[in-house]
Amino acid sequence: MARLKRQVTPEMRLAQAQAVAKRIEAWPPFATASTILAYHALSDELPTAGMLDRWLDMGRRVLLPRVMPDGTLELADMADGLSDDNRYHINEPIGPAIDTAEVDLAVIPAVAVDHNGYRLGRGGGFYDRLLPHLHCPIIAAVLDCQLVEAVPHEPHDFPVNAIATQHTLLYIE
Numbered sequence: 001m002a003r004l005k006r007q008v009t010p011e012m013r014l015a016q017a018q019a020v021a022k023r024i025e026a027w028p029p030f031a032t033a034s035t036i037l038a039y040h041a042l043s044d045e046l047p048t049a050g051m052l053d054r055w056l057d058m059g060r061r062v063l064l065p066r067v068m069p070d071g072t073l074e075l076a077d078m079a080d081g082l083s084d085d086n087r088y089h090i091n092e093p094i095g096p097a098i099d100t101a102e103v104d105l106a107v108i109p110a111v112a113v114d115h116n117g118y119r120l121g122r123g124g125g126f127y128d129r130l131l132p133h134l135h136c137p138i139i140a141a142v143l144d145c146q147l148v149e150a151v152p153h154e155p156h157d158f159p160v161n162a163i164a165t166q167h168t169l170l171y172i173e
Contacts, residue, residue, distance in 0.1 A: 004145040005044050013047050013143070016166040020141050021051035023164040024107060029137035033105035035061040037075060037134070040082075040091040045109050046143050052078065063103060065130065066092035073130045075100060100130075106138040108160065113140045114151045117159030117172035131158040139164055 008016070024030055036055055041048040052062050056079070065073035067086055080095025108127055110119035119140055121127050131138065139162040147165050163170040 002044070005143065008143055008145065014050070016143055017047040017050060019166040020046055020164045021054060023166075023169040024051070024139060024141060027137075027139060027162055027164070027169060029105050029139075029161075033060065033136075035063060035102050035104045037063045037065070037103045037106040037108075037136075038078075039107070039109055040064060041109065042090065046141055048107075048141070051107075051141075063098055064091070064093045065126070067126065071124065071126065071129070073126050075103070100133045101135065103134055103136050105136055106131075106134050107141050108138060110140045110142050110146060110160075112146050112148050112151050113142055113160065113163050114148050115170065115172075116150070117161065117163065118151050118153040118157055119160060120151045128157065137161045144168075 038048060038052055038055070040052075055062050062078040063075045064078050065075055068074050075098045076093030076095040077098060078093055080093055082091040083094045084091050086092050111122060113119040138160045140160045141164050144165045144167055147163060147168060147170070159172060161172055163172070
């Protein structure tokens with residue numbers, strides 16, 4: 001997967017990100033979501049900065065995760081400000097923690113995601129611990145090359161409800 005992602009130029013990533021944002025916005029749960037959990041992308045992921053700003057401009061509340069010392073993710077409002085001094089150098093929100101019950105829609109990353117909604121992360125288990133606490137529709141936002149036929153999964157893995165790529169909006173039953 002790393003080799004495939006390296007073949008996607010920064011210009012291609014931006015074009016794919018714009019198309020993915022439109023696909024997410026076309027997904028029915030987006031229409032009624034006032035609070036969206038999203039993420040700041042790492043350099044090899046689908047860029048999210050443009051879509052986050054766009055959703056803020058639409059009047060949506062955007063929450064971002066921050067990594068806690070115990071390996072869990074805590075959510076906070078992007079509008080409260082960001083810091084990049086965590087151990088992963090990821091822009092994290094600095095405001096007070098927000099309960100997962102406030103999330104209307106979650107947009108999450110994946111290293112790879114399959115047609116059944118199972119995703120592979122980076123191995124830290126951060127989203128594996130978060131997803132069971134979300135009670136909202138969840139969509140994986142990925143580059144085209146990250147949508148694969150199958151990924152290994154365990155009984156505790158939590159599938160997403162949809163997948164958005166540049167060319168696909170896949171609903172998982």
